[in-house]
Amino acid sequence: MKYLREKIVFFIIALLSALIINFVLPRLMPGDPAERILLKMGGDIQPEAVEAMRIALGVDKETPILKQFFSYLKNTLTFNFGISYSYYPVPVKDLILDALPWTIGLVGISTLISFVLGTALGIRAGWNRNKPIDSFVTISSLIIRGFPYFWLALILLYVFGFLLNLFPLSNAYSTHEFLKGWKFFGSVIYHGFLPGLTLVLASLGTWILTMRNNMVSVLSEDFILVAEAKGLKDKDIMNKYAARNALLPSVTSFGLSLGYIVGGALLTEIVFSYPGIGYLMYKGVTSQDYPLMQAIFFIISLSVLIANFMLDFVYMFLDPRTRG
Amino acid sequence: MLLEVRNLSAGYKSQGKEIEAVKNVSFSLDENDFLGIAGESGCGKSTLLFSILRLLKRPGEIFDGEVFFKGEDILKMDEETLRKKRWKEFSLVTQSAMNALNPVYKIKDQIMDVILEHSDYTKIEALEIIERVLQMVGIQKERMDSYPHQLSGGMKQRVAIAMALVFSPSLVVMDEPTTALDVVVQRSIMEQIDEIRNTNKFSMIFVTHDISLLFEISKRIAIMYAGELVELGQTKQVYLNPLHPYTSGLINSFPKLTKETKEYKGIPGKIPDLSKPIIGCSFKERCQNRKELCNTRPEFKEVIPGRWVACHFPL
Numbered sequence: 001m002k003y004l005r006e007k008i009v010f011f012i013i014a015l016l017s018a019l020i021i022n023f024v025l026p027r028l029m030p031g032d033p034a035e036r037i038l039l040k041m042g043g044d045i046q047p048e049a050v051e052a053m054r055i056a057l058g059v060d061k062e063t064p065i066l067k068q069f070f071s072y073l074k075n076t077l078t079f080n081f082g083i084s085y086s087y088y089p090v091p092v093k094d095l096i097l098d099a100l101p102w103t104i105g106l107v108g109i110s111t112l113i114s115f116v117l118g119t120a121l122g123i124r125a126g127w128n129r130n131k132p133i134d135s136f137v138t139i140s141s142l143i144i145r146g147f148p149y150f151w152l153a154l155i156l157l158y159v160f161g162f163l164l165n166l167f168p169l170s171n172a173y174s175t176h177e178f179l180k181g182w183k184f185f186g187s188v189i190y191h192g193f194l195p196g197l198t199l200v201l202a203s204l205g206t207w208i209l210t211m212r213n214n215m216v217s218v219l220s221e222d223f224i225l226v227a228e229a230k231g232l233k234d235k236d237i238m239n240k241y242a243a244r245n246a247l248l249p250s251v252t253s254f255g256l257s258l259g260y261i262v263g264g265a266l267l268t269e270i271v272f273s274y275p276g277i278g279y280l281m282y283k284g285v286t287s288q289d290y291p292l293m294q295a296i297f298f299i300i301s302l303s304v305l306i307a308n309f310m311l312d313f314v315y316m317f318l319d320p321r322t323r324g
Numbered sequence: 325m326l327l328e329v330r331n332l333s334a335g336y337k338s339q340g341k342e343i344e345a346v347k348n349v350s351f352s353l354d355e356n357d358f359l360g361i362a363g364e365s366g367c368g369k370s371t372l373l374f375s376i377l378r379l380l381k382r383p384g385e386i387f388d389g390e391v392f393f394k395g396e397d398i399l400k401m402d403e404e405t406l407r408k409k410r411w412k413e414f415s416l417v418t419q420s421a422m423n424a425l426n427p428v429y430k431i432k433d434q435i436m437d438v439i440l441e442h443s444d445y446t447k448i449e450a451l452e453i454i455e456r457v458l459q460m461v462g463i464q465k466e467r468m469d470s471y472p473h474q475l476s477g478g479m480k481q482r483v484a485i486a487m488a489l490v491f492s493p494s495l496v497v498m499d500e501p502t503t504a505l506d507v508v509v510q511r512s513i514m515e516q517i518d519e520i521r522n523t524n525k526f527s528m529i530f531v532t533h534d535i536s537l538l539f540e541i542s543k544r545i546a547i548m549y550a551g552e553l554v555e556l557g558q559t560k561q562v563y564l565n566p567l568h569p570y571t572s573g574l575i576n577s578f579p580k581l582t583k584e585t586k587e588y589k590g591i592p593g594k595i596p597d598l599s600k601p602i603i604g605c606s607f608k609e610r611c612q613n614r615k616e617l618c619n620t621r622p623e624f625k626e627v628i629p630g631r632w633v634a635c636h637f638p639l
Binding site for chain 1: 378379381382405406408409410411415416418419420423424425426427428429430437438441442471473484509
């Protein structure tokens with residue numbers, strides 16, 4: 001199938017480009033990672049120690065750049081990202097594996113809830129365009145969308161966490177008691193509620209408005225008029241004719257946002273001290289932890305590409321016109 | 325009498341301004357009739373059609389009038405009763421049938437949904453009906469598994485017509501169904517419709533700005549100008565002996581195949597602005613025979629049995 005072949009070729013080229021950029025960028029930066037690690041440990045630095053550290057990091061001057069590249073490629077593709085500078089000697093892989101489930105859980109579930117809820121509301125608003133329910137939904141979406149989401153996070157944390165003391169101020173689960181099974185699960189939900197709410201509120205307005213506008217433009221199509229002339233039930237016209245077509249552009253944006261889930265919601269995770277990838281990346285950046293940053297960037301690029309690739313598949317089922 | 329439209333007025337309301345796109349239109353349609361409605365773009369043809377079928381969308385609105393279909397007023401019927409009559413009793417083929425099909429469903433599914441909605445047929449029986457109607461418009465039955473984008477413009481139009489005929493309704497309304505097609509395809513589709521009308525009896529209202537096409541195919545013709553019907557009669561008689569100066573102007577504005585080529589004339593001026601009130605005859609600004617009396621509105625009346633005209637001084 002031509003469509004599929006094109007998509008696979010694109011996937012490979014994009015992945016390779018991401019890998020190359022990820023390889024080149026840290027090497028363009030000034031400074032020497034070996035010296036940096038040793039400096040952190042303090043004390044005198046002997047030239048032999050620096051040289052030994054360089055060899056350990058695989059950036060010694062004797063190894064040709066191409067050889068470095070291939071060993072980088074091999075390591076990256078086997079998810080061997082090296083050792084973190086700031087959490088020395090914890091392997092980067094372990095740090096990422098610790099943080100990833102939290103981010104995927106928090107941001108993934110929030111994105112899904114926001115998409116489903118926003119799309120459903122958008123369908124209703126678009127279908128009842130220019131009626132009170134539409135004005136209400138549209139205006140509220142515009143207002144919610146106007147809030148910067150880190151500000152929303154701060155307000156929620158301050159009001160519900162600090163003033164009312166209803167929710168915890170940080171972390172993803174209770175750290176001062178040992179919980180198991182459902183108790184642990186409950187604690188995770190309890191801790192994830194405010195950050196989740198922030199993420200849902202932050203993106204809900206956009207989903208609503210996108211879907212509403214898609215609906216309004218689809219509703220002016222001739223096939224809607226024909227569906228009405230056919231005497232189909234309103235429910236069927238709304239769902240099978242209008243929403244089914246209006247959904248297509250929204251699915252594209254949803255697929256893209258799925259890719260960014262892994263990148264985490266940087267500011268939300270920072271505000272709520274949530275131990276996800278976003279928080280880890282923040283720490284990596286502030287402590288100049290290059291292997292960690294490199295690994296996170298790679299994971300983000302990979303997930304965006306995989307999400308896009310999956311999206312192309314889903315789209316093939318949803319829109320017969322792409323099947324060719 | 326199948327359909328009777330009485331004093332129908334409809335139009336659009338926006339920002340306090342009211343535009344009357346259809347003014348006081350009355351006509352009737354018999355069983356197995358073929359009425360062509362012709363007029364320039366923007367004269368209110370489509371508004372008239374959608375008002376008759378009660379499909380006019382906001383900001384469009386029906387201001388006044390009655391539309392009796394088999395003795396019942398469509399405009400006063402409750403929505404559920406009307407919905408159940410739709411497509412079984414009267415169906416529609418739209419202007420750009422290219423866009424009349426839902427792009428994400430197969431042809432058969434789009435015909436299937438309307439069959440299942442209004443009848444007790446099983447899916448298997450419905451498939452047989454679909455096969456039959458598609459064959460009727462000259463589409464192979466294998467094509468019913470296609471999606472709309474896999475068909476040519478002409479084929480989509482045929483599918484739209486086939487779809488309109490699944491229940492053999494007594495009235496089929498066609499809004500410029502061939503406008504987007506080239507003349508060759510247009511011709512073959514018109515012949516197909518003619519053929520189907522010979523075997524399945526149904527009435528048809530056919531709206532187009534292509535008046536020469538109507539003179540060729542329709543049984544009766546109505547000429548619309550600035551939201552009003554100005555002339556109505558048997559097509560042949562209207563063509564040979566137009567009574568309204570606008571009709572006569574239209575007939576003189578296209579070349580005749582059978583006669584020698586001579587210079588043909590247009591009609592000077594342009595269609596009046598419908599958002600402003602028109603005093604008297606709407607055509608008077610462009611009419612060569614206008615007189616004092618034309619400042620009062622001419623009534624649309626039957627001058628000879630079956631011939632209606634809205635002019636104080638019919639030709």
